[in-house]
Structure formats: structure tokens, C-alpha cells
Amino acid sequence: MSGLANFLRRIGAMAVDGVWRLGFATRFLGLVLLYSGQSLRRLPLTIREIYFSGALSLLIILVSGLFVGLVLGLQGYDILQRFGSSDALGTMVALSLLRELGPVVAALLFASRAGSAVTAEIGLMKTTEQLKAMDMMAVNPIARVVAPRFWGGVISMPLLAAMFSAMGIFGGWLIGVVFIGVDDGAFWSQMQAAVDVRYDVMNGVIKSFVFGVAVSLIAVFEGYDCTPTAEGVSRAITRTVVSSALAILALDFVLTSFMFRGQ
């Protein structure tokens, strides 16, 4: 009987804790936005974060984009040639990358490559009491540490997703046109006829921007909120990756149901 009571108690505690953290995260987002004016005026700080979370993620984004494009080219050709429409390969590769795979996979990679690093950095700063020391010196840690990392992620994410999509389309072209021998003209012209700049490209950019905000917020929040011990930091990093992935996939469903519902 006490086992059951403990179980129920734990569920209740988890629910209360979850709601409390959600409220704190929302208030935290407000604080970050409030103090981001200061950090945007000191642009070098943000540029440094764009370097660490954006420029250093280039390699993994470009290589993964290429491989995703290669696989899409092979699978797309295999499926489309059954219907005798292998000329539509370009359309399939471009639409699936621009609408879904580009923003989503780039955001997942970004969360595990850059989000976890941001959480670790801020968490370690908290553990070694650097954040408190800043507060003592009348330097606002949110303006000095958190906001630049947040904006670095938000700015990097759409650019990384665009590069991922471009690289993937190149990969699809490489497999389809160069190796399999789909007609080059049909590949590009069918793609251009089917892809609408506002409907497909812009919605993909909006998606990746939203994912950038979500992943960056989760990363800085988990770091700022972590228990200041070695174990607490490692838990915070795990939570960053897990909740970022869940947030990306759930937000993707919500955004898709708003954006792409046919005409």
C-alpha cells in the first residue's frame, strides 16, 4: 500500500515540478528578451556565440545534409520509377528537404551539437559560481552570458537549415542525375515548377527559426536552472537533448498542420 502511495506521490511531485519549470522557463524567456537589448549592443559577444554554435556546426550539418540527400535520391528513385515518374525525383527531394527534413534534422543535430555545449558551459559556470561572482560585480549574468548564447543559436539555426537543404538537394542531384542518369533538365525544371518560394521555402525558414528559438531557450534554461553539481550538469545536458528533440518534433507537427494543409 505504501508503495502505491509513494508512486502516486512521485507522479504528483513530477507534475508540480514540470508545471513549475514551465512557468520559470517562460519567465526566463521574458528576462532573456528584456536583457537582450544590452547584449545586442555588445555585438562581439553574440558574434562569438554564432561562431561556437553556428560556424563550428557547419561540418556536421553539411555532411549530414549530403548523406540525407543521397539517401533521398536513392529511395526516391526506387519508389518513383515504379510509377514511371522518375523525372519527379527533383520535386520529391526538394519538397521533402525544404518542408520537413531540412528544418527538423538540422534542428536535431543543432540541439545535440550546440545546445548541449551551451548547457554544459552555463551549467559549469553556475557550478563554479562564476554566475554569482558576476552578479556580485554588478554584471547581469543573463545579459552577459545567457542572452548572447540565446541569440547566437536563434541566428544560426535558419542559416544551418538552409545549408542543410541546399546540400541535400545537391546530394539528391548527385545520385539521381550523375549516378543513375535521370534527365538533368527534367530534374531541375520539375523541381522549379513544383517548389513555391513563399509556400515552401519561406515556411521552411519560419520552421527553422521557431526551432532555433525553442532549442536555444531550452539549452540556456537547462544550463541556468541546473543543480550546481557535476551530476546536475550532466543531467541538465541530457535533459537539453531530450526535451529539445521532443519540442522540435511536437512543434513540427503543430507548424505543419498550420502551414501545409493543401488548398
Next chain:
Amino acid sequence: MMSRKTLDLWVGLFVVLGFGALVFLALKVGNFSGLGGNATYSVEAPFDNIGGLKVKAPVKSAGVLVGRVADIRFDEKSFRAMVRLDIDNRYEFPRDTIATILTSGLLGEQYVGLEPGADEAVFKNGDRVQITQSAVVLEKLIGQFLFNKAAEPSAEPQK
């Protein structure tokens, strides 16, 4: 720690690459220039039945893309579908041009085909197409076929 200059160089390169990718997606993949930027004039065409025609469907003449379907609405006075066609300013069509709803391929999308007539005067913005031909609806076609079959005298001799 890396010097400011190297850092700025890498971030600059990253941003240039990112925007380069966006421009590539907009121009090469999305064909931003295609008809979207050109000025158009619109012509209205009433149809008895538009079948599965959708907004943004292509308008073609002799197989060449000359415009897009801008708007489809139901006219409650004539009980017909009013389709507004945005046609590229470069192309002029005689006033007795016939607009037909056609299907590309067996299962392809539907588009509006324009067959130019012989009139001297050309369409201007806001004009109305006089002669139109509706989409072929498969059920009607089958119904007509069955009706004709039934009307034919039976081939077998009656006993």
C-alpha cells in the same frame, strides 16, 4: 583564445554561406523569377464545371506557361464558376480565345488551356472570356457512354 579578426572572418564566412544557401533555394530550386515577378493582367472566365481545378494552376497556350489561375469563386447569379486568370503582360490573346480546362497526363493536375481565336481586338485587364469548355467529369462521360449504348439497337437477333 582566437583573435577577434579570425573569429569575425569565420562568422562572416558562415553567414555568407547561409545566405548563399537561401539564395540558391529561392532562385535555383524555387524559381523565384518565373512569372512571379512579371506584371500580369487578369481575365475572367465562366465555366459550367471546373472539375478539380485549383488556385495557382497553370494557364497554358500551345503548351507554354502564360499565366496562373488567380482566383476561383461561385457566381450565384449565373450559377457558374468564375475563374480569374492572371496572364503575363507579354502575351496578348484575341477576344474570341477559347478557354478549356484540360488535364496533363492521365492522372496529372488540371490546367486552363487557351486556344487563340482570330479576332483583331485583344483581351484587356478585367475582360471576360466568352467561349469556355468545362472540365471532363469522368462520371458524366461514363453515363453518356452507357446511355448511348442503351440507345443502340441490340446486335443480337431477337427470338
